[in-house]
Amino acid sequence: MFAVLKTGGKQYKVQAGDILRVEKLDCVAGDKIQFNEILMVGGETLTVGVPLVAGAAVQAEVIEQIKGPKVIHYVKRRRKHSSQRTKGHRQHLTLLRVTDVMASGGDKSDVKAATGTADARRAAHNNAAAPAAAAPAKAKAAAKPVAAKAAVKPKAAKAAATEE
Incomplete structure (x- = not known):
């Protein structure tokens, strides 16, 4: 059985046992997480979501938080100004091992939902806004x-x- 899940603005086709590198998630190594945004589930029958498959989920175990390969960004302006700049970037990623693909019953499980770091920051900001009413x-x-x-x-x- 396989599933197509959406996380970090990207789509991944996964099945049990796969190892994924996804955009950084708000979790630590050893956590069990669940992806609820499933676009398609395949196996004996193919189920395509409109836009999501209701009740479907993919559970995974976090292996570790890693950084991706270094990407070099080089800028050179020809002739005038004769300036150049080199910048490097390493993307923060989360390494996962897919443990289970569920076609139904994902909404009833007790596993923590996978959230990105941007979602976690947004939630923390909304919680901090309540004391700001006195501001x-x-x-x-x-x-x-x-x-x-x-x-x-x-x-x-x-x-x-x-x-x-």
Whole structure:
């Protein structure tokens, strides 16, 4: 049985036992995670989702967090300005071993859903926004001294004008 799953903006065709390198996920080595965005499940019968297959899931075990190969970005401007720049980049990846492909019942399992680091940051930001509701009161308190400083400036300007 195989499945086509979507994660990190990419699609992967997987079956039990496969090892995948996907965009970094918010998990640690040894965690069991589950992908719920399944686009197609194949085997004895082929099921294509519209856009997702309901109840289908792929479970995997995290092997480790790794970095991909170094990609060199070289920029050279010809003739004028004669500048050049070399930059390197190594993408953060998660290495996974697919343990199970489920055509149904994935929504009832107790395995943690796979989330990317961007999703984790967004969730943390939304949780931190609740205490920020008190921030407008602080902003109003800070606005009053600024207005007082603005009132001081014209007096200083008049004093400077009389000294001349």
